[in-house]
Amino acid sequence: xxxPLLSIRDLRTWFYTESGVARAVDGVSFDIGAGExxxxxxxxxSGKSVTALSILRLIQPPGRIESGSVIEFDGKDIVTxxxxxxxxxxxNRISMIFQEPMSALNPVFTVGDQxxxxxxxxxxxxxxxxxxxxxxxxxxxxxxxxxxxxxxYPHQLSGGMRQRVLIAMALMMKPALxxxxxxxxxxxxxxxxxxxxxxxxxQKKIGTSILMIxxxxxxxxxxxxxxxxxxxxxxxxxxxxxxxFAKPHHPYTEGLMHSMPHIGHDQERLNVIPGTVPAxxxxxxxxxxxxxxxxxxxxxxxxxxxxxxxxxDHVSRCHLAIEPERRNHPHPPVVVEAGVAAA
Amino acid sequence: MNGTEPLVSVRNLKKEFPIRKGVLSRQVGAxxxxxxxxFDVARGETLGVVGESGCGKTTTGRAILRLIEPTSGEISFExxxxxxxxTSELRALRREMQIIFQDPVSSLNPRMSIGAIxxxxxxxxxxxxxxxxxxxxxxxxxxxxxxxxxxxxxxHEFSGGQRQRIGIxxxxxxxxxxxxxxxxxxxxxxxxxAQVINLLEDLQRDHDLTYMFIAHDLSVVEHIADRVAxxxxxxxxxxxxxxxxxxEPLMPxxxxxxxxxxxxxxxxxxxxxxxxxxxxxPANPPSGCVFHPRCHHPAKDAACAAIVPPLEEKTPGHFVxxxxxxxxxVSWEQQKEAGGVHPPERYLPLAxxxx
Amino acid sequence: MPWQxxxxxxxxxxxxxxxxxxxxxxxxxxxxxxxxxxFFVLGVILLMGxxxxxxxxxxxxxxxxxxxxxxxxxxxxxxxGTDPYSRDVLSRVIYGARLSLMIGVLATIVSLTFGVAYGAxxxxxxxxxxxVMMRVLDAFLSIPRLxxxxxxxxxxxxxxxxxxxxxxxxxxxxxxxRIVRGQVLALKHAEFVTAAQALGASRRRILWRHxxxxxxxxxxxxxxxxxxxxxxxxxxxxxxxxxxxSPSASWGNIIYDxxxxxxxxxxxxxxxxxxxxxxxxxLNILAEALSEAHERR
Numbered sequence: 001x002x003x004p005l006l007s008i009r010d011l012r013t014w015f016y017t018e019s020g021v022a023r024a025v026d027g028v029s030f031d032i033g034a035g036e037x038x039x040x041x042x043x044x045x046s047g048k049s050v051t052a053l054s055i056l057r058l059i060q061p062p063g064r065i066e067s068g069s070v071i072e073f074d075g076k077d078i079v080t081x082x083x084x085x086x087x088x089x090x091x092n093r094i095s096m097i098f099q100e101p102m103s104a105l106n107p108v109f110t111v112g113d114q115x116x117x118x119x120x121x122x123x124x125x126x127x128x129x130x131x132x133x134x135x136x137x138x139x140x141x142x143x144x145x146x147x148x149x150x151x152x153y154p155h156q157l158s159g160g161m162r163q164r165v166l167i168a169m170a171l172m173m174k175p176a177l178x179x180x181x182x183x184x185x186x187x188x189x190x191x192x193x194x195x196x197x198x199x200x201x202x203q204k205k206i207g208t209s210i211l212m213i214x215x216x217x218x219x220x221x222x223x224x225x226x227x228x229x230x231x232x233x234x235x236x237x238x239x240x241x242x243x244x245f246a247k248p249h250h251p252y253t254e255g256l257m258h259s260m261p262h263i264g265h266d267q268e269r270l271n272v273i274p275g276t277v278p279a280x281x282x283x284x285x286x287x288x289x290x291x292x293x294x295x296x297x298x299x300x301x302x303x304x305x306x307x308x309x310x311x312x313d314h315v316s317r318c319h320l321a322i323e324p325e326r327r328n329h330p331h332p333p334v335v336v337e338a339g340v341a342a343a
Numbered sequence: 344m345n346g347t348e349p350l351v352s353v354r355n356l357k358k359e360f361p362i363r364k365g366v367l368s369r370q371v372g373a374x375x376x377x378x379x380x381x382f383d384v385a386r387g388e389t390l391g392v393v394g395e396s397g398c399g400k401t402t403t404g405r406a407i408l409r410l411i412e413p414t415s416g417e418i419s420f421e422x423x424x425x426x427x428x429x430t431s432e433l434r435a436l437r438r439e440m441q442i443i444f445q446d447p448v449s450s451l452n453p454r455m456s457i458g459a460i461x462x463x464x465x466x467x468x469x470x471x472x473x474x475x476x477x478x479x480x481x482x483x484x485x486x487x488x489x490x491x492x493x494x495x496x497x498x499h500e501f502s503g504g505q506r507q508r509i510g511i512x513x514x515x516x517x518x519x520x521x522x523x524x525x526x527x528x529x530x531x532x533x534x535x536x537a538q539v540i541n542l543l544e545d546l547q548r549d550h551d552l553t554y555m556f557i558a559h560d561l562s563v564v565e566h567i568a569d570r571v572a573x574x575x576x577x578x579x580x581x582x583x584x585x586x587x588x589x590x591e592p593l594m595p596x597x598x599x600x601x602x603x604x605x606x607x608x609x610x611x612x613x614x615x616x617x618x619x620x621x622x623x624x625p626a627n628p629p630s631g632c633v634f635h636p637r638c639h640h641p642a643k644d645a646a647c648a649a650i651v652p653p654l655e656e657k658t659p660g661h662f663v664x665x666x667x668x669x670x671x672x673v674s675w676e677q678q679k680e681a682g683g684v685h686p687p688e689r690y691l692p693l694a695x696x697x698x
Numbered sequence: 699m700p701w702q703x704x705x706x707x708x709x710x711x712x713x714x715x716x717x718x719x720x721x722x723x724x725x726x727x728x729x730x731x732x733x734x735x736x737f738f739v740l741g742v743i744l745l746m747g748x749x750x751x752x753x754x755x756x757x758x759x760x761x762x763x764x765x766x767x768x769x770x771x772x773x774x775x776x777x778x779g780t781d782p783y784s785r786d787v788l789s790r791v792i793y794g795a796r797l798s799l800m801i802g803v804l805a806t807i808v809s810l811t812f813g814v815a816y817g818a819x820x821x822x823x824x825x826x827x828x829x830v831m832m833r834v835l836d837a838f839l840s841i842p843r844l845x846x847x848x849x850x851x852x853x854x855x856x857x858x859x860x861x862x863x864x865x866x867x868x869x870x871x872x873x874x875x876r877i878v879r880g881q882v883l884a885l886k887h888a889e890f891v892t893a894a895q896a897l898g899a900s901r902r903r904i905l906w907r908h909x910x911x912x913x914x915x916x917x918x919x920x921x922x923x924x925x926x927x928x929x930x931x932x933x934x935x936x937x938x939x940x941x942x943x944s945p946s947a948s949w950g951n952i953i954y955d956x957x958x959x960x961x962x963x964x965x966x967x968x969x970x971x972x973x974x975x976x977x978x979x980x981l982n983i984l985a986e987a988l989s990e991a992h993e994r995r
Contacts, residue, residue, distance in 0.1 A: 018726070018729070043532035043533060043534060043535075044503075044532055144620070158621040158622070159396075160621050161621065188395035188396055188559065188622070189395065189559065189561070189600060189603045189604060190395060190599055190600060190603045190618045191395075191621070192603065192605075193602075193603035193605075193615055193617060193618075194617055194618070196605070197615070197617060215532060215533055216533075216605065217533075217607040218604065218605025218606055218607045219605050220607075221605065221606060221607050221608055221609040221611075222605045222606070222609075241609045242609050242610070245607065245608060245609055245610075255534065256533060256534055257607065259533060259534050259536075259537035260533060260537075260562065260607060261537075261540075261562040261563055261565065261566035262562060262606075262607065263561060263562050263565050263589055263601070263604065263606075264565075264589065267566065269541050269544065270537040270540055270541055270566065271537065272534070272537045272538050272541060273534040273537070274538070276502050276504060276505070276535070277502075277532075405892075408896060410892055410895055410896055433898075434898040434900075435898075437896060437897060437898035438898070441896060441897075442893070442896045444889050444892075444893060446889055449888055449889040449890060450889040450890055450892075450893050451890055451893075452890040452894075452908055452911075452912070453719060453890075453912070454719055454911040454912055454914070455907075455911070456718075463894065463897055463899070463907075464897045464898075467897055467898050467899055467900075467903070468898060497717065497718055497719060499717075499719075500717065510893070513893070513897070517897065517898075
């Protein structure tokens with residue numbers, strides 16, 4: 001792509017806990033282009049949320065960004081910026097929408113105040129001007145009667161409304177990038193539809209890029225143009241959304257897609273990825289997915305797979321890229337063999 | 344579905360929560376969490392109950408078990424009246440009707456080993472003691488796919504999916520006939536959901552169980568349920584077999600719900616029915632049909648705001664609460680009297696149907 | 699299709715060493731250096747009290763020579779000096795450890811029993827009973843503990859150590875019952891309690907098996923602080939002359955005996971005071987560590 005908006009290289013964020021060092025993000029690299037929606041898919045323990053927090057340097061002890069860089073389009077590395085400079089970026093050039101709207105909003109201030117504050121802090125405008133802009137933004141996010149709603153407190157609004165407020169706050173300064181961390185997971189499905197629609201719509205109007213982080217492949221299919229799949233702290237697959245769904249390469253992606261029930265596809269039993277995600281304090285050697293993988297062989301235990309290029313815009317962290325015939329010889333995963341309960 | 348008598352029968356169930364204000368906590372209103380709900384669950388079937396937050400599905404599940412006391416209505420289990428049972432009779436009933444919870448973290452006592460958690464039912468109902476109880480616990484653990492050697496470990500040492508299995512083992516320990524599954528997979532990762540769903544299906548087959556499966560994820564419900572009830576603001580608005588519901592949703596709310604589910608296929612960019620506004624508060628439900636303010640049916644009119652639609656059979660086995668979807672027992676004359684201007688017409692938008 | 703419907707997908711890799719909630723908390727407490735030191739010091743003092751008959755150089759009540767051996771400053775023969783009755787202060791301090799700690803622990807046990815019972819019943823019963831019980835509690839709480847004790851003990855002509863323990867215990871449970879009630883109110887609605895109800899558990903079973911075990915943490919913390927508090931309280935009462943009846947050796951009594959001439963008889967305040975401070979400090983450090991260990995679940 002042309003100069004990307006954000007270039008993340010070899011990011012490692014580790015947490016120093018009492019049970020050991022949890023390498024939540026362990027060597028993640030990707031680009032985000034201008035005006036695109038990049039989907040980041042993963043389940044709990046994949047490191048996707050920690051990646052998002054790392055981009056904005058919101059990691060608290062016992063975690064820290066060990067190494068790596070997050071280069072902005074004007075060349076500066078976010079990881080090494082000073083405090084004042086990073087505050088200038090947050091909410092202004094890069095903003096974030098969180099999963100739980102209730103915890104992200106301050107219960108003792110009106111929603112109008114909280115949205116207006118973004119403008120006061122970053123644009124330095126007067127109270128009145130900031131308030132007007134806030135009401136305008138709230139109306140843009142589809143809140144009916146924004147003028148009076150702005151004077152209400154978070155607890156007086158429904159979940160969907162609060163999420164709209166968060167979106168308004170995130171878009172106030174027309175940032176170059178919005179990181180949406182599971183923005184609709186806590187919402188009802190009809191409200192989710194409204195919010196996703198809104199995000200897509202606003203993106204077109206304002207031209208911002210969106211990093212859409214979610215575990216829901218359906219949301220990804222509907223909103224993203226490119227997708228990154230994370231597992232065990234690493235990127236395991238990256239592709240255009242059409243290619244990913246048509247021909248997933250990495251066994252984890254494949255397994256994920258096959259384990260979702262689809263409305264209209266009648267299935268006797270659901271397909272399953274056996275076992276559980278390994279603990280971030282003890283990533284397995286070689287390929288981190290090998291114990292749950294039906295294709296793994298000895299190479300997978302000894303060699304940690306790099307990201308292989310398997311198509312024009314398609315990479316996958318799997319040795320099947322160089323030994324594709326192994327896909328024809330599936331076997332019960334290691335974890336099932338080891339874990340069968342003794343009679 | 345064997346036998347003609349339903350295993351569980353619910354008629355006109357209502358649960359209201361009083362709203363109190365003021366220093367003396369006077370009751371100023373009520374939240375009608377469950378508002379006149381009736382249905383049967385046949386032996387061996389899985390009845391899915393879907394709806395969004397505030398629709399009353401969880402309250403219904405708990406009210407059937409009398410974990411929440413219903414305000415009014417009838418509940419019968421195998422023909423016996425549940426509401427009139429005394430303490431000891433109810434306790435005996437607890438062996439036959441069990442529940443699995445949504446949150447794997449808060450539903451297990453952090454201070455009890457998982458073996459003790461599973462053994463509790465055996466102790467309360469004097470089903471087994473000592474070595475026999477331990478053997479049964481081991482057997483249950485194996486059955487849900489966990490290693491019996493870990494029975495002396497504590498819940499925090501297990502993952503979410505594993506904890507959910509422990510909860511399932513606990514429910515099974517008393518050998519119930521009927522289990523209310525209250526959003527059992529909602530809090531789990533997608534790949535783990537499939538494991539637990541398969542497990543629930545296996546157990547149903549092996550132990551001849553009947554499920555009431557409450558969830559908000561429509562794809563999961565379609566997979567596991569035989570029949571599905573759709574709830575909105577405390578009422579059942581549609582009740583049909585899973586096939587019928589997903590191929591031909593007749594209630595406008597169901598149509599919107601189905602069209603809102605994101606499809607994991609980028610090529611299937613479909614049109615969507617977007618509902619306006621938010622779910623109204625159950626303390627102040629709309630008059631007439633509770634869904635009418637947000638309804639997109641082309642024949643919607645003033646009659647919808649005046650008449651409470653009965654849940655009636657539109658095609659065999661398919662019940663819908665909408666006076667605008669024919670056939671309906673609410674005659675056109677009655678509707679006109681209430682201010683109706685559009686006669687009922689069949690409306691089934693493509694966007695709602697999942698081929 | 700490789701993604702077939704595997705049946706077994708649960709526990710696979712061997713788990714680490716077992717960690718019961720209690721063990722986990724203990725481990726966390728002992729991780730801090732301050733806790734380890736506190737544990738050690740407290741252990742020494744406890745041991746001192748336990749082995750008092752074996753390690754005290756003299757009989758703490760013996761008054762060998764009331765003329766020549768009285769009020770001697772610390773020396774080789776009497777490392778902590780002697781008191782106005784020619785009793786060896788070191789021996790009295792050692793026996794003091796025994797008595798003061800015993801009073802502290804026993805009184806706290808009494809407080810715990812009442813406090814937990816009262817708070818748990820009020821919290822679990824809820825409704826009108828809870829409201830009534832709390833108002834009664836408020837009445838009790840409005841009376842300062844020290845004043846109450848002074849009032850009772852001054853009026854009582856002769857009381858035994860046992861009676862003192864009882865009074866101390868009976869005046870110290872109010873705050874704890876508040877804490878317990880709050881916790882029970884919160885726990886009552888926990889899902890695992892609903893689960894127990896669904897299994898058919900009786901209210902008694904829920905109280906004993908589900909609610910109380912989850913109260914252990916705040917109770918232990920309150921108990922630790924309670925012991926410290928009682929030790930200080932007893933010393934205060936002794937200073938006012940209404941502590942443990944003489945000639946028993948409690949730290950407070952020793953201070954009292956030398957209270958007429960605190961400057962000249964400095965060893966009579968310093969040594970028991972030192973031990974008191976050490977005990978109270980270590981107990982506080984441990985209580986704080988325990989409470990932190992509980993927070994960070």
